[in-house]
Amino acid sequence: MPTLVMKFGGTSVANLDRIARASKRVALEVANGYNVIVVVSAMSGKTNELVGWVNETSPLYDAREYDAVVSSGENVTAGLMALRLQEMDIPARSWQGWQVPVQTTSAHANARIEAIPTDNIEAKFADGMKVAVVAGFQGISPEGRITTLGRGGSDTTAVAFAAAFGAERCDIYTDVDGVYTTDPRITSKARKLDRIAFEEMLELASLGAKVLQTRSVELAMRYRVKLRVLSSFEEPSDQAGTLVCAEEDIMENNVVAGVAYSRDEAKMTLISVADRPGIAAAIFGPLADAGVNVDMIVQNISEEGRTDMTFSCPFDQVKRAQKAMEDAKASGSINFHDLVADEGVAKVSIVGIGMRSHAGVAAKMFETLRDEGINIKVITTSEIKVSVLIDRKYMELAVQALHDAFELEKAA
Ligand code: ADP
Ligand code: ASP
Ligand code: MG
Numbered sequence: 307m308p309t310l311v312m313k314f315g316g317t318s319v320a321n322l323d324r325i326a327r328a329s330k331r332v333a334l335e336v337a338n339g340y341n342v343i344v345v346v347s348a349m350s351g352k353t354n355e356l357v358g359w360v361n362e363t364s365p366l367y368d369a370r371e372y373d374a375v376v377s378s379g380e381n382v383t384a385g386l387m388a389l390r391l392q393e394m395d396i397p398a399r400s401w402q403g404w405q406v407p408v409q410t411t412s413a414h415a416n417a418r419i420e421a422i423p424t425d426n427i428e429a430k431f432a433d434g435m436k437v438a439v440v441a442g443f444q445g446i447s448p449e450g451r452i453t454t455l456g457r458g459g460s461d462t463t464a465v466a467f468a469a470a471f472g473a474e475r476c477d478i479y480t481d482v483d484g485v486y487t488t489d490p491r492i493t494s495k496a497r498k499l500d501r502i503a504f505e506e507m508l509e510l511a512s513l514g515a516k517v518l519q520t521r522s523v524e525l526a527m528r529y530r531v532k533l534r535v536l537s538s539f540e541e542p543s544d545q546a547g548t549l550v551c552a553e554e555d556i557m558e559n560n561v562v563a564g565v566a567y568s569r570d571e572a573k574m575t576l577i578s579v580a581d582r583p584g585i586a587a588a589i590f591g592p593l594a595d596a597g598v599n600v601d602m603i604v605q606n607i608s609e610e611g612r613t614d615m616t617f618s619c620p621f622d623q624v625k626r627a628q629k630a631m632e633d634a635k636a637s638g639s640i641n642f643h644d645l646v647a648d649e650g651v652a653k654v655s656i657v658g659i660g661m662r663s664h665a666g667v668a669a670k671m672f673e674t675l676r677d678e679g680i681n682i683k684v685i686t687t688s689e690i691k692v693s694v695l696i697d698r699k700y701m702e703l704a705v706q707a708l709h710d711a712f713e714l715e716k717a718a
Contacts, residue, residue: 307339307340307341307431308339308340308341308473308474309340309341309342309343309471309472309473309474310335310340310341310342310343310473310474310475310477311342311343311344311345311464311465311467311468311471311473311475311476311477312331312332312335312342312343312344312345312464312477312479313344313345313346313347313442313460313461313463313464313476313477313478313479314328314344314345314346314347314387314479314538315347315350315460315461315478315479315480315481315538316347316348316349316350316351316352316353317350317480317481317538318347318479318480318481318538319346319347319348319349319350319383319386319387320349320350320351321349322386322390324538325383325386325387325390326390327538328344328387328479328538329387329390329391329394329396330394331479331538331542332344332387332391332396332437333391333394333396334542336396336436336437340474341431341435341436341437342436342437342438343427343437343438343440343467343468343471343473344387344437344438344439344440345440345442345460345463345464345467346380346383346384346387346439346440346441346442346460347379347380347383347442347443347460348378348379348380348382348383348443349379349382349383352379352382353376353379353443353457356375356376356378356379357372357376359375360372360375360376365625366625366626366629369414369415369597370414370451372414372415372454373414373415373417373444373451373452373453373454374451374452376415376454377403377441377443377444377452377453377454380402380441380442380443380444380460381400381402381441383441384400384401384402384439384440384441385400385439387400387439388400388437388439391437391439396436396437397434397435397436397437398435398436398437398438398439399430399435399437399438399439400439400440400441401426401427401438401439401440401441402441402444403440403441403444403445403446403452403453403463404444404445404446404452405426406422406423406426406427406440407423407426407445407446408422408440408444408445408446408463408466409421409422409423409445409446409448410445410446410447410453410455411447411448411453412447412448412449412451412453413453414447414451414453414454415453415454415456416454416455416456416597417445417447417453417454417455417456418455418521419445419455419462419463419466419525421470422466422467422470424470424471427471440463440467442459442460442461442463442464443455443459443460443463444459444463455519455521456519456521457516457519458516458518458519459519459521460519461478461518461519461521461522462519462521462522462525464476464478464522465522465523465525465526465529465531465533466522466525468526468529468531468532468533469525469526469528469529469531473531474532475531475532475533475534476526476531476532476533476534477534477536477547478518478522478533478534478535478536479536479537479538480517480535480536480537480538481537481538481539482517482535482537483498483536483537483540483546483547484498484499484500484535484536484537484546484547484548485498485499485502485507485510485515485517485518485535485548485550485564486498486499486517486564487499487563487564487565487709487714487715487717488515488564488565488566488567488705488709488714489515489566489567489705492567492702492705492706493705493706493709495706495709495710495714495715496709496714496715497714497715497716497717498548499548499563499564499717500548500549501548501549501550501551501555501556502548502549502550502551502556502563502564503550503551503552503553503556503559503563503659504523504526504527504550504551504552504553505527505553505659505690506563506564506657506658506659506690507523507550508520508523508524508527509566509655509657509688509690509691510563510564510566510657511523513566513567513568513653513655513657513691513693514566514567514568514569514653514655515564515566517535518533518535518550523550526550530552532549532551533549533550533551534546534547534548534549534550535547535548535550536548553659559658559659559660560658560660560714560717561658561660561661561664561667561712562656562657562658562660562661562667562712562714563657563658563659563660563717564656564657564658564714565654565655565656565657565705565708565709565712565714566654566655566657567652567653567654567655567701567704567705568652568653569652569698569701570620570621570622571601571618571619571620571621571651571652571653571695571698572618572619572620572621572623572624572647572648572649572651573616573617573618573647573648573651573683573684573695574616574617574618574619574624574627574628574645574646574647574648575614575615575616575645575646575648576589576614576615576616576631576640576642576644576645577614577642577643577644577645577646578612578613578614578642578643578644579612579613579614579615579640579641579642580611580612580640580641581608581611581612581613582611585615585640586603586605586615588634588639588640589615589631589634589640590603590617592630592631592633592634592639593617593619593627593630593631595630596626596627596629596630597623597626598619598623598626598627598630599619599620599623600617600618600619601617601618601619601653601686602616602617602618602653602684602686602693602695603615603616603617603618604616604617604684616684618651618653618684618695621649624647624649627647628645628647631645632645648683650697650698650699651683651695651696651697651698652695652696652697652698652700652701653693653694653695653696654693654694654696654701654704654705654708655691655692655693655694656671656691656692656708656712657690657691658690658691659690661689661690661691661692662689662690667692668687668692670711670712671692671694671708671711672694674707674708674711675694675696675704675707675708677707678700678703678704678707680696680697680700680703680704680707681696681697682694682695682696683695683696683697
């Protein structure tokens with residue numbers, strides 16, 4: 307029997323009514339002849355609440371216990387959805403990560419899926435089970451402890467199951483009806499895209515468009531999973547949503563496909579470090595060891611053998627970064643006069659495959675920001691994106707101005 311993966315995000319399982327509504331969708335696909343693997347998130351707001359409790363209890367928490375706590379939200383929705391389906395006379399069973407088992411690395415709070423053996427669930431399907439309701443976002447480490455896959459990780463659970471089971475499609479049901487040219491919460495001019503290339507979606511996701519977790523797009527691209535994003539609130543239709551697909555399957559590429567932003571950034575500057583071979587390794591090695599995800603890096607020109615080193619990281623990692631740098635200083639491996647943290651910045655990016663063949667896209671971005679009087683603090687570019695770090699208070703304005711400048715309201 308063909309298999310379908312259906313993932314329901316937090317707002318789609320926010321209360322019992324929504325779980326009932328999602329279950330009806332699942333029932334439709336069962337009636338269409340599929341064995342369904344449903345992947346559920348925690349009820350919306352639940353994971354944030356759990357993360358808050360962990361931070362309040364222990365600011366530099368043990369990540370194994372963070373995972374023990376924050377993975378629990380998904381267990382509730384998986385059980386409730388299985389019960390609701392059973393009430394509808396559909397043979398359904400819930401599965402926590404360890405029961406499948408979803409085998410992951412031991413990188414707690416940010417683990418990667420290594421394997422999903424299909425035997426246990428296949429055996430139940432063979433026995434007449436129609437729906438496996440899997441708790442998203444969680445797995446089990448080689449040491450036998452519960453892990454989580456990073457925020458938004460249920461998307462990755464869904465795509466990984468689709469790849470492991472050779473599913474016909476992976477449908478991601480969320481609170482918007484597809485992938486837009488930018489977050490529709492920021493501008494009403496945002497347009498839904500019928501299709502978007504894996505590469506573009508990958509960049510948009512990694513630059514902050516949280517509609518899909520980055521790793522889920524990576525997996526879909528690698529295993530060629532047919533990935534669709536659609537709304538759980540609209541009537542079912544074959545044409546609904548956005549198909550994330552190979553570049554060749556898109557007729558015409560826009561120069562810029564979308565604008566992404568990330569609010570949760572911080573800029574840190576080490577003032578006056580020795581400008582010598584090995585200094586970058588001496589700074590960024592300890593940061594990596596401390597689990598700090600460094601993004602943009604700028605090294606100033608040096609004066610009298612000393613320089614300033616600036617980098618950006620998520621602002622909830624500032625404390626970890628400061629501790630790693632103070633420890634490195636105490637051990638004598640680096641020396642600096644001061645460490646300045648600017649927690650009031652945001653990153654805004656434009657993404658598009660068409661940039662490969664169009665010159666002047668970055669210049670147009672910079673002119674647009676100039677015309678709005680927005681100062682750029684750091685810039686990074688790649689073949690298909692340009693990102694800038696700016697004051698957070700201008701973030702919405704920057705996104706709207708760039709959306710206008712690249713005429714994305716005309717996109718489709
Ligand atoms: P879920 O709980 O279903 O996983 P998320 O909140 O993680 O949902 O992701 C959906 C949200 O992503 C939308 O409500 C929207 O605000 C945001 N978003 C950001 N960028 C985009 C984009 N380019 N297209 C669509 N949604 C976007
Ligand atoms: N509940 C988790 C989170 O909020 C995972 C997910 O929803 O994808 O990050
Ligand atoms: Mg999500």
